[in-house]
Amino acid sequence: xxxxxxxxxxxxxxxxxxxxxxxxxxxxxxxxxxxxxxxxxxxxxxxxxxxxxxxxxxxxxxxxxxxxxxxxxxxxxxxxxxxxxxxxxxxxxxxxxxxxxxxxxxxxxxxxxxxxxxxxxxxxxxxxxxxxxxxxxxxxxxxxxxxxxxxxxxxxxxxxxxx
Amino acid sequence: xxxxxxxxxxxxxxxxxxxxxxxxxxxxxxxxxxxxxxxxxxxxxxxxxxxxxxxxxxxxxxxxxxxxxxxxxxxxxxxxxxxxxxxxxxxxxxxxxxxxxxxxxxxxxxxxxxxxxxxxxxxxxxxxxx
Numbered sequence: 001x002x003x004x005x006x007x008x009x010x011x012x013x014x015x016x017x018x019x020x021x022x023x024x025x026x027x028x029x030x031x032x033x034x035x036x037x038x039x040x041x042x043x044x045x046x047x048x049x050x051x052x053x054x055x056x057x058x059x060x061x062x063x064x065x066x067x068x069x070x071x072x073x074x075x076x077x078x079x080x081x082x083x084x085x086x087x088x089x090x091x092x093x094x095x096x097x098x099x100x101x102x103x104x105x106x107x108x109x110x111x112x113x114x115x116x117x118x119x120x121x122x123x124x125x126x127x128x129x130x131x132x133x134x135x136x137x138x139x140x141x142x143x144x145x146x147x148x149x150x151x152x153x154x155x156x157x158x159x160x161x162x163x
Numbered sequence: 164x165x166x167x168x169x170x171x172x173x174x175x176x177x178x179x180x181x182x183x184x185x186x187x188x189x190x191x192x193x194x195x196x197x198x199x200x201x202x203x204x205x206x207x208x209x210x211x212x213x214x215x216x217x218x219x220x221x222x223x224x225x226x227x228x229x230x231x232x233x234x235x236x237x238x239x240x241x242x243x244x245x246x247x248x249x250x251x252x253x254x255x256x257x258x259x260x261x262x263x264x265x266x267x268x269x270x271x272x273x274x275x276x277x278x279x280x281x282x283x284x285x286x287x288x289x290x291x292x293x
Contacts, residue, residue, distance in 0.1 A: 066185045066229040067213040102189060104209035107274070111203070120204065120277055132204075132277030137285060139278035 047088045053100040054080045069104045080108045092159045117161030170271035172249035178241030181217040188232040199293050208280040210272050212265040219261030236287035246279040
């Protein structure tokens with residue numbers, strides 16, 4: 001689990017949808033995505049809600065935020081799904097699935113709220129992944145998220161706020 | 164689109180200038196205990212965060228830009244600058260008059276950081292109350 005999160009997010013996306021240069025709006029790309037989404041094998045039910053939400057974000061209308069933002073690209077959605085599935089494997093027992101929200105300009109953010117602790121993981125259109133920890137409503141630490149070890153530590157920190 | 168005149172903080176906008184920010188339903192959460200809505204920090208995380216100078220904006224024009232169920236939050240230029248951001252006018256047609264963009268002072272155009280966005284969200288208030 002020492003793999004680089006950003007690399008695997010990008011690789012997961014291109015392995016499923018083809019080269020990143022392929023226009024996300026092409027009919028072929030859309031068909032591939034729909035086909036893949038329909039046959040997605042789930043590791044567990046934990047993944048289902050966030051994955052469905054992530055797939056739904058791909059179909060947002062351009063300008064969905066009132067300020068001209070595009071929906072997340074197919075590549076980014078596939079990358080987010082890959083990350084959600086990895087987190088599902090790492091997640092400590094009792095962790096609720098994340099809330100999945102769109103970011104302006106085509107990003108996606110995963111969010112958890114456990115007791116007085118919150119964790120935000122934005123995935124930016126260039127594939128970069130960051131994290132922000134929040135306690136009692138105040139930001140604590142933020143940085144680029146690059147390894148699964150970091151991810152595991154963040155999830156442990158989050159869960160220690162439960163109960 | 165980056166500001167036409169470049170990323171130069173508009174010092175003519177004083178700290179007490181009130182700004183409005185539209186928040187779409189995808190960025191609204193309802194507290195199950197209080198029933199109150201709060202904005203997701205994602206609503207303030209952008210490379211060019213669109214805001215509107217309240218005194219130069221007709222509320223109905225801004226509401227017309229936003230999907231049904233959206234709300235409008237307000238904060239001040241001072242709040243923005245306290246988070247290490249700058250503000251630039253971006254009000255060319257077809258933009259609304261008073262349209263500005265907020266960006267990071269250290270890396271204009273790059274997404275506003277998670278902590279910055281969260282603190283802006285904490286400072287913002289709904290214009291129509293809780």
